[in-house]
Amino acid sequence: MTQDELKALVGQAALAYVVPGSIVGVGTGSTVNHFIDALATVRDTIRGAVSSSVKSTERLLALGIPVLQAEEVDSLPVYIDGADEIDARGCMIKGGGAALTREKIVADLAERFICIADESKLVPVLGRFPLPVEVIPMAATQIARRFAKAYGAQAVLRAGVVTDNGNHILDVSGLSITDPLAMEAETSGWPGVVTVGIFARHRASVCLLGTADGVRTIAY
Numbered sequence: 001m002t003q004d005e006l007k008a009l010v011g012q013a014a015l016a017y018v019v020p021g022s023i024v025g026v027g028t029g030s031t032v033n034h035f036i037d038a039l040a041t042v043r044d045t046i047r048g049a050v051s052s053s054v055k056s057t058e059r060l061l062a063l064g065i066p067v068l069q070a071e072e073v074d075s076l077p078v079y080i081d082g083a084d085e086i087d088a089r090g091c092m093i094k095g096g097g098a099a100l101t102r103e104k105i106v107a108d109l110a111e112r113f114i115c116i117a118d119e120s121k122l123v124p125v126l127g128r129f130p131l132p133v134e135v136i137p138m139a140a141t142q143i144a145r146r147f148a149k150a151y152g153a154q155a156v157l158r159a160g161v162v163t164d165n166g167n168h169i170l171d172v173s174g175l176s177i178t179d180p181l182a183m184e185a186e187t188s189g190w191p192g193v194v195t196v197g198i199f200a201r202h203r204a205s206v207c208l209l210g211t212a213d214g215v216r217t218i219a220y
């Protein structure tokens with residue numbers, strides 16, 4: 001099976017976690033695009049979606065799924081999203097699609113984070129995938145220096161990318177994230193950091209991994 005077929009498999013499997021009559025939290029990315037397509041087939045059974053990006057909103061609306069604003073809902077039963085890396089405890093690196101800030105906001109509304117990914121995303125330790133960090137533009141250089149000093153890591157500005165929030169993305173390589181909760185807490189507090197792409201406080205409750213043998217479900 002191709003990687004895209006594995007993504008389609010888990011996008012479809014995630015439908016089992018959609019609560020009838022509810023509003024669904026929807027992430028961003030190529031795997032989530034498959035989920036949105038699957039969600040459209042049951043759109044009459046849900047009240048709508050809260051989306052984590054302009055791209056996902058456009059796809060949801062094009063498929064006839066109503067989109068609500070985050071401020072219109074108190075809580076969501078599930079948030080369904082992809083990841084760039086997932087460790088053995090369900091902590092993740094996210095933000096490859098530059099949507100990490102809104103993803104964390106919508107995930108924070110949800111009771112459960114259902115992560116959908118192909119099995120190549122499962123790693124022993126987070127950090128091989130460069131960590132995306134959304135930053136206020138004027139602070140980018142200062143924050144890059146701080147990653148070098150604190151962790152010996154190299155932060156590179158993602159060229160030509162402006163987030164849905166008008167900010168920039170640093171991609172930080174050379175990290176070995178053995179304590180995701182601690183690193184998320186520490187770096188999230190640096191001035192100028194909007195959102196760090198470590199999802200430890202908002203880690204996955206369930207991970208659906210696409211494998212050649214079918215969907216592997218990991219509950220944390």
Ligand SMILES: O=C(CO)[C@H](O)[C@H](O)COP(=O)(O)O
Nearest residue numbers: 029030031082095096097099
């Ligand atoms: O965090 C994300 C976007 O900001 C995505 O969930 C992550 O990049 C995975 O994307 P894909 O499903 O395309 O592999």
